[in-house]
Amino acid sequence: YTGKSENQEIFDKVKEIKVGEIKSIPVVVDEKTSVYDSIVSMFLNDVGTIFVISGGYLTGVVSRKDFIKSCIGGTDINKVPVGIIMTRMPNIVLAFEDETVLDAAKKIIEHEVDSLPIVEKEIIKGKEYFRVIGRISKTNITRLFIEITNI
Ligand code: ADP
Numbered sequence: 001y002t003g004k005s006e007n008q009e010i011f012d013k014v015k016e017i018k019v020g021e022i023k024s025i026p027v028v029v030d031e032k033t034s035v036y037d038s039i040v041s042m043f044l045n046d047v048g049t050i051f052v053i054s055g056g057y058l059t060g061v062v063s064r065k066d067f068i069k070s071c072i073g074g075t076d077i078n079k080v081p082v083g084i085i086m087t088r089m090p091n092i093v094l095a096f097e098d099e100t101v102l103d104a105a106k107k108i109i110e111h112e113v114d115s116l117p118i119v120e121k122e123i124i125k126g127k128e129y130f131r132v133i134g135r136i137s138k139t140n141i142t143r144l145f146i147e148i149t150n151i
Contacts, residue, residue: 014148019104020097022144023118023134026051031059031083035075038082039067049115049137052086057129058094058117060086094119095136101144104136114138 004012027045029038031054042050042064052060062082070085071077095104095116104116118134 010148015100015102017101017144018097019095019099019101019118019136020134022101022140023097023136024140026117026132026135028053028132029082030054031086032081035067035070035077035080035082035085038062039077042067047135047137049113049135050082051117051132051135052082053132054083056131057122058089058092058119058132059083060088061092061113061117062086063114089130092117094130096120097133101136101141105141108138108141 027041027047027049028051029041031052033041033052038050042048048064050062051058052062060083062085066085066087070080075085093107093111093113093116095107095118097118097120107116108114115135115137117130117132118136119130120133122129122131
């Protein structure tokens with residue numbers, strides 16, 4: 001007997017849940033995709049954040065508000081590529097599969113974003129590149145919160 005209460009044991013287990021266990025499928029477009037087509041992709045996939053790649057690696061993130069801003073700002077959304085309006089690396093807050101959901105949740109709150117790309121790091125000629133393998137959002141974390149209370 002550990003001397004810990006049952007509640008404490010459940011809480012300890014919850015704190016150990018990893019990002020990889022609750023990740024969802026990322027929605028990804030290439031940097032060259034037009035703002036218009038990226039907006040269509042956001043609607044079709046029913047997400048609030050799209051990850052942007054070039055040559056297969058993460059270069060940026062684009063959110064609902066980024067699209068609204070470009071539309072009211074008079075951007076020619078059929079011509080301008082999403083790479084122009086996105087938030088760009090290295091300013092992207094990342095998550096890794098083996099980090100805890102608690103740590104990812106803290107990043108989301110601290111940086112005031114809705115979701116994080118889950119990435120795998122590759123080093124090519126001494127430079128870091130990130131392959132997008134998933135997505136963790138406020139929705140995943142809220143779902144986990146509900147599941148936990150049903151244990
Ligand atoms: P919205 O503002 O559309 O509701 P967010 O709060 O997620 O969505 O995005 C706010 C700003 O932060 C946007 O400019 C977006 O490009 C950027 N952003 C979103 N996710 C990330 C992230 N993981 N890392 C860095 N910046 C992000």
